[in-house]
Amino acid sequence: MSPKHSGRRRFLKEGSAALAGLAVESVRSASGQTLGSEKSEAPFKETRAYGERSRFENSARWPLKPEHITPATNPQVVYAPSMTPLQDLIGIITPSGLHYQVGPILSTPKPDLDPRQHRLLIHGLVDRPLILTMEELKRLPSVSRIHFLECGANSSPAYRNNLEFHNTAQQQHGHTSCSEWTGVPLSLLLQEAGVQKGASWVVSEGAEPARRNKSMPLEKAMDDVIVAYGQNGEAVRPEQGYPVRLVVPGWVGVYNTKWLRRIKLVDQPYMVRDDSVKYTTLLPDGKSRWFRFEHGPKSVITYPSGGHRLPGPGFYEIRGLAWSGGGYVKRVEISFDGGRSWKDAPIQDPVHRFAHSRFRLPWTWNGEEVVIQSRCTDERGESQPTIAEVRKLCGDDPDKWQLSEVGSFNGVQPWRINRDGSVDNAMFS
Ligand SMILES: Nc1nc2c(c(=O)[nH]1)N[C@H]1C(S)=C(S)[C@@H](COP(=O)(O)O)O[C@H]1N2
Numbered sequence: 337m338s339p340k341h342s343g344r345r346r347f348l349k350e351g352s353a354a355l356a357g358l359a360v361e362s363v364r365s366a367s368g369q370t371l372g373s374e375k376s377e378a379p380f381k382e383t384r385a386y387g388e389r390s391r392f393e394n395s396a397r398w399p400l401k402p403e404h405i406t407p408a409t410n411p412q413v414v415y416a417p418s419m420t421p422l423q424d425l426i427g428i429i430t431p432s433g434l435h436y437q438v439g440p441i442l443s444t445p446k447p448d449l450d451p452r453q454h455r456l457l458i459h460g461l462v463d464r465p466l467i468l469t470m471e472e473l474k475r476l477p478s479v480s481r482i483h484f485l486e487c488g489a490n491s492s493p494a495y496r497n498n499l500e501f502h503n504t505a506q507q508q509h510g511h512t513s514c515s516e517w518t519g520v521p522l523s524l525l526l527q528e529a530g531v532q533k534g535a536s537w538v539v540s541e542g543a544e545p546a547r548r549n550k551s552m553p554l555e556k557a558m559d560d561v562i563v564a565y566g567q568n569g570e571a572v573r574p575e576q577g578y579p580v581r582l583v584v585p586g587w588v589g590v591y592n593t594k595w596l597r598r599i600k601l602v603d604q605p606y607m608v609r610d611d612s613v614k615y616t617t618l619l620p621d622g623k624s625r626w627f628r629f630e631h632g633p634k635s636v637i638t639y640p641s642g643g644h645r646l647p648g649p650g651f652y653e654i655r656g657l658a659w660s661g662g663g664y665v666k667r668v669e670i671s672f673d674g675g676r677s678w679k680d681a682p683i684q685d686p687v688h689r690f691a692h693s694r695f696r697l698p699w700t701w702n703g704e705e706v707v708i709q710s711r712c713t714d715e716r717g718e719s720q721p722t723i724a725e726v727r728k729l730c731g732d733d734p735d736k737w738q739l740s741e742v743g744s745f746n747g748v749q750p751w752r753i754n755r756d757g758s759v760d761n762a763m764f765s
């Protein structure tokens with residue numbers, strides 16, 4: 337029996353009682369009420385040209401208010417709604433309006449680039465420097481791929497200082513999102529420009545006033561990087577780098593330069609500001625690690641997760657997202673006993689490389705306190721460390737939980753379901 341079907345069959349066996357309960361419940365309440373009226377009470381709004389979600393849907397990026405950020409959580413963060421509500425996502429695509437955001441938009445107005453004026457310059461160690469208009473870029477052969485983005489600071493254990501505001505999947509892990517990106521392979525543009533022999537690194541630069549930039553090795557640039565103008569079937573959103581950005585699959589967010597205006601081929605890492613002053617890891621011996629590349633394997637149960645409240649014992653479908661900078665997610669396991677035993681959770685087909693992948697497992701809650709957690713293994717065979725393993729490696733002080741030679745913190749996320757059905761972040765307790 338394939339894992340895909342075992343879930344459904346198991347539900348039919350274990351869950352029929354629960355569902356029967358639901359059916360009786362709904363018949364009973366329907367008998368006392370009229371069916372929903374088809375007359376709309378909403379004020380009229382013209383949405384025939386471009387639609388919007390139902391007024392009853394209100395999932396939003398977080399933090400919503402400045403008081404959700406305290407110096408204890410992160411003194412660097414300037415207030416702006418930023419993190420994706422992972423617990424509200426359905427499937428594997430993050431709606432563009434809920435994609436997490438990092439950059440100048442958090443403190444200043446977002447760049448407002450006119451695609452007719454915008455140019456992309458490719459120069460440095462190339463035979464034929466190029467200046468491309470957006471129109472020229474869009475005439476070139478293109479690809480569409482589903483990829484996650486994730487900030488290197490995502491899931492930082494330092495967030496524990498304010499658990500009141502770091503109890504949910506969004507608050508603990510919301511600096512990751514997943515879109516279908518469309519654009520031109522960077523390798524094609526570089527071949528067009530003619531890479532010279534001595535070139536080994538690529539510097540990319542954004543068009544915001546600060547001209548944020550970042551270098552990456554030429555090898556990655558020639559592999560699978562996309563110069564993307566499309567996101568989820570339409571133009572890249574202004575917050576995500578309109579009219580064009582880099583998408584660097586599997587690598588830490590900072591490489592994915594938004595509002596892309598310049599690509600320069602050079603013969604060494606350029607030690608631009610974001611290579612050197614920022615985005616470095618201080619090691620115990622006082623030296624800094626300057627370059628971090630791909631994320632490790634990672635997963636989060638999104639239902640039930642911190643902040644949810646289960647109405648009572650009975651059937652639930654455990655749902656979550658798994659992804660890895662190592663490529664495909666190969667396996668997701670779930671533990672219901674504090675990590676002593678693990679059960680495979682089927683992963684939804686098709687699984688995309690460097691993309692959020694959806695796992696689901698039917699489960700019956702007996703009403704007792706329980707800790708649930710998921711563990712991802714990727715195509716390299718790498719697995720997430722459990723918090724017990726993290727403690728063994730890094731000690732008991734979460735400030736020192738620097739797993740990240742590369743990528744963001746990827747320790748296993750435990751959620752505690754309390755007897756009253758409330759769910760809490762159990763990463764630190
Ligand atoms: N031009 C520009 N590109 C940028 C940044 C920026 O500040 N300016 N931030 C980087 C960082 S740190 C991250 S995590 C990702 C976030 O992409 P997103 O805002 O589309 O989620 O963009 C990267 N690209």
Ligand SMILES: [Mo]
Pocket residue numbers: 438486487488489589590
């Ligand atoms: Mo980032």
